Amino acid sequence: MVRWMGRALLLCVLVVGGAACRQGTGDVPVLRVGHARHDHHAPLFVAARNADHFREHGGVYLREVLDRAEYELVAQGRVVARVLIGASTGGQELVRRLAEDQFDVAFGSFPAMVEAIDRGAPLRIIAPVMVGGAALVVDPGLAAESWDDFVALARTRGPPVRIGYTAAVSVQGLVFEEALRAEGLSYADRLDVPEARVVLLNLHGPGNLIPALESGLVDGFVAMQPYVAMAQEQGTGKLVAFLEEIPLAAAGPYPCCAVAARSGVLAAQGPAVERLLEVLLRATRYLAEDPEGSAPIVAGWLEASAAVQRRSLPTIHFTTELDAAWDQGAHAWVKAMTARGLLAGRVGQAYRRGELGDALYDLGVFGRARSRL
């Protein structure tokens, strides 16, 4: 009797111990990071592909497990997180997937993030990435070498000037529309509006930009890098003006891309997110300081031409500062989006209360990561 009970006790101990051991695995958190395959999200590429540099500078780096897919986030020699990298089509889509818990941390367009937060998505912007980096490109045959030329052309040419953009809610599209309104140019999103001087065609993705320009479907496009540089490099298009150079568009450069994280992840995996953000900020700084050197890295990630990247990257203002300029640009975005009726929720209310920062950012994470730089 006593032996049987002893065996039962041993079995219980083994089973419970085994269960405890299974529960003990997986101590390293997993961070799913989303991005789009364009230059605005280049800090992620640089951080992932320039691990040696960041190991030596700061001690926080991404150790490759599977190229462009899985990395280990190492901080001071210790793996603090597994990083799974996923790509999506664009800023709005990235934010949507972030809100839907398909990502934990994601790069994305600032306006899309604002709109999602406004709708109540559990997100917080944890770092700026870049401003600018978007431009108006037109068919090289058009007589528009500058913004003024473009405006003049639009006003004078019989048929309206067709300008393509990538998504319904894109930074570039919004800025361009603001600029058109500022110039007093009528515009429409349909071809059969004869009174419109500018037709804005949603080409539903950056991949259609250059083909549409080549086919003459559009006369130009407003888009982010590297499509501007690609069009230039291919001779398909010519640069008219970077959006921040358009004088009538807005005051200063608009915040374009940022890094956001789900609130739950920030609460549960705050230290890991901080370490990830730390290396991203270092990469951002790296890009800002050495775009030439970053070009091959980014080109390798995007499987694009290094020349394009050398042309593209210097035109992007990567930043690690939530400074006044960023804040001004952010307010301008919110103001514009509010004016267009896009922000009726939390952000809009915060904006009206003057508490925009609290609604949009998690400055604690950013501050701690920023302080380690």
Add this chain to the structure above:
Amino acid sequence: MRVPLSRKVFGVFFSLFAVTAVMGLVVYEGLRDLRRAAEEVRGLQEFQLQVEKLGAFNRGLGPYRSEESETLFREEFAEALRLAQHVGRLARDLPEGLRAGLESVPTYLRYYRAAYEELFSRYDEDRRQEAEIRARLERLHEDLESRSDQGLGALGVLLRAQNLSVRVTHDRDLSALGNLRRLLGGLDDQGLPPDFLAGLRSLVQNAEAAYVNYLGILDREGFLRDTGGRFTQVAEATIRAISRESQAHQARLRGTILGLVLFAVLLTFGLWHRVTRYLGRFLSDIRHAIGSIRAGRYDYGLERVPEDEFGDLAVFLRDLSGNLRETLTRLIASEEKYKRLVESLAEWVWETDPEGRFTYSSPVVGKMLGWSASEVLGQGLLELLPPHEAARVARPYAEALRAMRPVGSVEALFTHWDGRPVAIESGWQPVYGAAGEFLGLRGVSRDVTERRRAQEEQGKLRDQLIQAQKMEAIGTLSGGVAHDFNNLLQSISGYTELLLLTKNEEDPDYPRLKKIELAADRASDLTRQLLAFSRRLESRPRQLDLNRELRHALELLERTLPKMIEIRASLDPELRPVWADPAQMEQVLVNLAINARDAMPTGGRIAIETRNVTVGPGAAVDSHLPPGAYVELCFADTGCGMDAATLEHIYEPFFTTKEVGKGTGLGLAMVYGIVKAHAGALACESSPGRGTTFRLCLPAHDGAKPLPEAPERTAPAPGGSETLLLVDDEEMLRSLGHDLLTGAGYTVLTAESGESALDAVRARPAEIDLVILDLNMPGMGGAECLRQLRGLGFEGPVLIASGVSPVGAERAALQEGAQGFLRKPFRLSSLLDAVQAALRSR
């Protein structure tokens, strides 16, 4: 605090019940959660399936969809929305990420629907654009046909434009659109009609619009695809999450159950351990108590006595042991008492097992048989017996064992360790156990050797008594016969003597009267022998040295016995004197010698031995002998001996084994009577062929006074004138005495009895000078008469006349009051002498 045992037991079982109940509740809750998870998974799977169906519709619907399919799609979408709302309600119990995804499903499903609506409108737009392009191409063809001035160049342009537009609208070839624009740009200087050119430009615009719309279709289709995929992802992720959660829940449930099981096991172990300790301690106390009791320690202590029924039991047991101690002490004392009692018994107490082997033996067996009690144990009763006794006792013993019945008494002759026989009388009874099983025998044996010897002695005494009574009867008979015969002889010889006084020797009657007198004398001798046998023969004892008398007798015997008979004498020189009649002693020796001679017709040896003996109780010669100093005469011959039947009759008068005429049969009878008359004892040991030994024991002399005897007659005494009272019951003797005494000059009064004599004395108290008194008379008898005569104051002499010698009280009385004894039959002279002597003694 006292906690009853029932509460403790209840506590144990309630603890187990509580754990079981908790386990049951946990399992119930776990199963309910799992069922709920399964329902959630099923809901999600239904939603996922519905999304898949919408995707399928997405792939099936197009610009040329039917109304029915669109209606069906809307219905499916409504179902999807319902399921989405159901799925959204599941979100509240899910983790934050999944919850956000699920909660967004209805919202995005509305986006999804909006996208579909947009897609449908774009499909419609696409169809419209295609129709418009087709219509425009038809108009351009019609217009071209209507223009007879236009050659093949315009038609070629139209056909090319038609081809490019078809490539744009059907093949979605964006490069064709560029080519179309370039074709149109090159027609300005071709001289084509302006309407025709305007129609071509409109065609290009239609193609461009169719392509832009197509991009929108792509976008919406992509959105729908992505969103549908996302729905599927969310559903799958949720299912996975729910499954994970379910698995985790199962794991937790398993862990909880295992934990509870472990707890239950530990609790069971704990309870088991505690109960075991508790019961073990109790049992230990009980063992300790029993061990202590077994070891004889009744005052053991109890530690940690629980305050419950077990504790009560332990205390009760301790108290019980105390009582047991007292009882045992009393029992031991009782056992010791009874053991001492049993061991102090002269009887041998024993017990056997069912096979009859001794299991207990009281130590008296050592004294009884010479075996120690321990040596006896294990042996059978029969093993202690000599073989012949064992064979005799075996049967009743075996029957007693087999029948298991009590046996009252069995006597057996054992052999003592020192070899002497020991008569043991045993009785036993079966012993049964509590269950009625036969355990053996319990018996008591006693040494009856002395009793047996006493019984033998008693038998011997009884035989002797019978013999003595027989001899006494014979003696009495022969004495009576001799007495009566003496009276007759007295008359015969008296009257014969009177007649002879009147005759001279020449008288012819004189010889005849002499022969009558001789015959009367011989008859008187015969009666004397009879009287000697019956111890009525008057003797004249005196202190006597038996050795001297033996020497005289030996001289006589050596002369008279045949020479072939050797006589050996071994006489004790320190032999004590005896008080005996020497003549009778001589007669004894002569008679014994005659018998020895007759027993040794061919010669032999006679051994005579004397010695002093002291007789104690149970003397060998005669058990009736009073203890005291005796002289023993042993007379042994080596003759033919006698058998036991002969020995029984050798002292009887007239019993003889001799031939007719060789013996009277009165020899040994006279020896017997003489020895008895001398207060002695006589024993004979003989067996055929081994000779005969007579042992005579005579009391050593104790100084007793002899009875005065009548003076010896020397010559016939002269008569006298005194008055004599003759008392005799025999008329003939009274007459004879009257005649004799009257003839001698005396005045003779006669009385026929003692009473008459007393009357005569009372009547003439001063006249009677002498009383001649017969002893054996009817009525008061001579002795009593003498006593009463003295009582009347008669002081004259009394002469006792009797044929037998007085004995006992009679003799004592005569010694005190009589002046002389006259033995019948007497001669006249003897009578006159006795009368004269008595008168002189006045």
